Amino acid sequence: MMTRRPNAVIAISIVLAAxxxxxxxxxxxxMREDALASARAxxxxxxLLFERDTQRNFDVYALALxxxxxxxxxxxxxxxPYDLRQSVLFDRSATARNLGAILVANASGDVVFDSRGAPxxxxxxxxxDYFIAQRDSPHTGLYVSHPMMARDGPDNATIGLSRRLQxxxxxxxxVVVGTMRLDYFRRLMSGVEIGAHGAxxxxxxxxxxxxRRPYAPELIGGSLADSALFQRFEREQQGGFFGVxxxxxxxxxxxxxxxxxxxxIFSVAVAAGDIYSEWRARAWIIGSLTVLLDAxxxxxxxxxxxxxxxxxxxxxxLRALAGTDALTALANRRAFEARADHEWLRARRxxxxxxxxxxxxxxxxxxNDRYGHAAGDAALAAVxxxxxxHARRPGDCAARYGGEEFVLLLPETNAAQALAHAEKxxxxxxxxxxxxxxxxxxxxxxxxxxASTSASDFESWRALVEAADAALYIAKRAGxxxxxxxxxxxxxxxxxxxxxx
Numbered sequence: 001m002m003t004r005r006p007n008a009v010i011a012i013s014i015v016l017a018a019x020x021x022x023x024x025x026x027x028x029x030x031m032r033e034d035a036l037a038s039a040r041a042x043x044x045x046x047x048l049l050f051e052r053d054t055q056r057n058f059d060v061y062a063l064a065l066x067x068x069x070x071x072x073x074x075x076x077x078x079x080x081p082y083d084l085r086q087s088v089l090f091d092r093s094a095t096a097r098n099l100g101a102i103l104v105a106n107a108s109g110d111v112v113f114d115s116r117g118a119p120x121x122x123x124x125x126x127x128x129d130y131f132i133a134q135r136d137s138p139h140t141g142l143y144v145s146h147p148m149m150a151r152d153g154p155d156n157a158t159i160g161l162s163r164r165l166q167x168x169x170x171x172x173x174x175v176v177v178g179t180m181r182l183d184y185f186r187r188l189m190s191g192v193e194i195g196a197h198g199a200x201x202x203x204x205x206x207x208x209x210x211x212r213r214p215y216a217p218e219l220i221g222g223s224l225a226d227s228a229l230f231q232r233f234e235r236e237q238q239g240g241f242f243g244v245x246x247x248x249x250x251x252x253x254x255x256x257x258x259x260x261x262x263x264x265i266f267s268v269a270v271a272a273g274d275i276y277s278e279w280r281a282r283a284w285i286i287g288s289l290t291v292l293l294d295a296x297x298x299x300x301x302x303x304x305x306x307x308x309x310x311x312x313x314x315x316x317x318l319r320a321l322a323g324t325d326a327l328t329a330l331a332n333r334r335a336f337e338a339r340a341d342h343e344w345l346r347a348r349r350x351x352x353x354x355x356x357x358x359x360x361x362x363x364x365x366x367x368n369d370r371y372g373h374a375a376g377d378a379a380l381a382a383v384x385x386x387x388x389x390h391a392r393r394p395g396d397c398a399a400r401y402g403g404e405e406f407v408l409l410l411p412e413t414n415a416a417q418a419l420a421h422a423e424k425x426x427x428x429x430x431x432x433x434x435x436x437x438x439x440x441x442x443x444x445x446x447x448x449x450x451a452s453t454s455a456s457d458f459e460s461w462r463a464l465v466e467a468a469d470a471a472l473y474i475a476k477r478a479g480x481x482x483x484x485x486x487x488x489x490x491x492x493x494x495x496x497x498x499x500x501x
Contacts, residue, residue, distance in 0.1 A: 006305035006312065013301030017294035024290040028283045032276065036253070039275040040240060043255035043268040046192050047238075050200070050266040051257040053188060058161070058262050061178055062142050065163045068102060068113075068176045072165065100158060100179035104165075105131065107174050125177065130162035134175045140164060144263055146208050147182060147221040154217035157182045159210065182220065185211035195274030197250055203230065205263035212247070219247065229254065233265050245269065325400040327377055328384030336399035336407060343395060343411050344461035353454035354411055354461070355418035358468040359387065359425065361404035362445045362480040366438040379434050379444055380404060386428045390421065407465065414454035415485060422448040422483045430481065445481035447472055456488060 104113035109126025125131045130145040143162045150156035162177040189200045189211065200213040207225030224230040227246035232239075233256050240255040252269035259266065323335030331339065340356075347354040361367075361383060368376040384398075387406050391398035395411035408425070410418055426448050434444035449472025451464055458464045467486040475484035 006308035009301050009305045009308065010298070013298050017297050020297070021290055021294060024286055028279075028286055031282060032279050035275055035279040039253055039270045040255065043194075043253060043270050044240065046194070046200070046268040047255045047257045047266050049192070050188060050202075050268070051259050054185075054202075054259050054264060054266070055261065057184075058142075058259070061161050061180065062163075064102065065142070065161065065176050065178055068104060069163060069165065072104065072176075100181060102176065102178045104176050105174045107135075107172055109174075112174075125175070128160065128177075130160040130177050131175050134162055134164040135172050138164060138166070138170065138172075142262070144204065145177075146204070147210060148179075149221065154220045155183070157220055182211050186213070186215060189213040194268065195270055197252075197271035197274050199245060199247075199250075199252065199267075199269045199271075201267050201269075203233075203265050203267075205234075205258075205265065210264075216247070233267065242272070325384075328381055328400045330384050330388055330406070331397055331399035333399060333401055336397060336401065336409065339397045339399075340409055340461040340465070343397075343409060344464075347411060347453065352412040353414045353452050354409075354464065355413040355415065355421075355450065355452035355454075356461075356464050356468040357408040357410065357418060357422045357425065358401070358449040358451075358465070358472040359406045359408070359422075359429075359446050360472055360476065361429075362447055362476070363436065363439055364404040367436055367444065370438060382432055382434060383429055383444070383446065386432060387425060390425050390428070407468070413452065415450070415452040418450045418452045419483060419485050422450045426481065426483055441481060447475040447480045448483040449473070449475055449486065450483060451486035455486065 102113075102115040103111050103120070103123070103125065105111050105125050109124045109128075109131055111120045111123040111125065114120035114123075128145065128148075130143050133140050133143045141163075143160075145160035145162065147154075147157045147159055150158070158179045158181050160177045160179055162175045165173040165175060167173045185202050189202075190213065192200075194200060194213070201209065201224075202211045203209050203224060207223045207227075207230050209219055209222050209224055212219055224246055229243050229246050232241065232243070236256075238255075238257040240253065242251065243254050244251050251272045253272065253275060254267050254269045256265060256267040258264065323331055323338075325332045343354055346352075361380070364376065364379075367379065371379075380400075384400065384406065387398045387408060390396075391408055391410075393411075395409075397409040399407050399409075401407040408421075410421065413421070426446055429446045430441070430443060432444065436442065436444045439445060449468045449470065451458075451467035451471055453464060456467070458467065471484040471486040475482045478484065
């Protein structure tokens with residue numbers, strides 16, 4: 001079937017190419033979703049890791065501070081020598097990694113105990129936020145301060161974790177505060193892979209930035225509270241979303257978690273460009289291969305279609321040659337018979353008349369003997385052209401029936417119309433003025449016989465052709481170069497007469 005329909009080959013190839021493209025597109029879409037899912041999972045896991053590690057360390061710091069409070073509340077502490085009091089107060093803090101100095105300040109903010117040595121440094125912390133918060137509220141609990149910048153720069157910045165000291169009547173008695181270097185968080189963040197444009201941030205619950213990766217010391221202590229990004233952090237305990245970084249404007253996937261029990265928020269952000277960078281490389285390869293395969297498939301189909309068209313044209317040409325007389329370019333007898341059979345059946349169904357004109361070149365053997373076969377062939381070709389010019393309708397069929405005999409099939413033509421058509425054809429051949437010295441007319445002429453189903457009922461198209469042939473014989477007997485219409489009486493004369501030249 002496809003060999004007869006070259007366009008179907010191209011259509012099928014286009015459908016296959018479209019299907020291949022659709023499958024490749026679906027695969028690339030799934031790969032993109034997988035890349036995002038992997039990045040989201042990694043970001044969530046990193047945020048969870050930071051949150052758990054920080055919570056564990058802050059729990060240890062809180063216990064260390066509580067140990068100092070418990071020791072201060074013990075009345076026996078005042079009876080101990082100063083060096084023993086120092087040991088009792090700060091023995092728990094020795095196990096807390098990353099914890100700096102622990103200070104005990106009285107209600108006025110003066111430091112009375114210092115884990116770094118005795119006597120304590122002359123220091124007043126009444127202006128610090130961790131002191132003010134504990135002084136103003138008995139329910140503050142563990143307070144995490146804003147960053148405290150060192151004199152030598154932000155690289156040594158610290159935060160303070162404080163607890164309230166109370167007198168027996170509940171009034172404010174001072175604070176216990178432990179300092180912690182922010183470098184701890186910097187080291188914590190540096191141990192994970194977040195991509196070339198990823199970011200990790202740690203902020204206080206009020207939006208104060210404590211640490212960021214990539215490290216930006218000038219941003220430490222600044223506020224992100226007004227950013228749309230942080231406002232989303234405030235509304236939920238944890239979550240994830242695409243957003244634009246408030247610092248650098250890079251679009252990222254943000255996974256954030258609050259540190260349970262502490263006013264801290266971690267966010268891990270993976271840049272969209274980093275998420276899809278590997279996917280883009282693979283998608284480019286898959287897309288290129290898909291385009292190449294699609295182009296190859298369609299090109300192959302086009303080539304095959306072209307070959308099939310050539311084959312069809314060749315087959316049509318062969319069929320035409322098989323049904324065409326080589327000398328005259330008219331249909332040959334085989335093609336005529338097939339056409340006659342078809343038109344006969346169609347005429348029977350429609351009730352329309354069918355006519356046949358038989359034509360024979362007069363004294364053609366004598367013409368060949370005098371002028372030669374080449375001239376004879378040229379004369380037949382000229383006659384054929386004239387006959388062909390009189391077969392103009394789609395259903396008409398002009399054919400070489402054999403030798404110098406021609407036939408013209410005329411559908412939907414009655415006897416009178418066929419007779420008039422035959423006379424025009426006879427006259428046209430005579431008008432060719434092909435010299436014929438052995439003819440009384442001195443030019444090549446033809447005798448014509450006509451038969452039509454409108455004049456009589458015939459059993460088959462062959463009987464119709466025989467009737468036209470009988471009329472042709474009568475025309476020759478009557479002197480040639482004339483037209484004769486078939487009559488039933490012609491049948492006996494045709495069968496009893498001999499051949500004519």
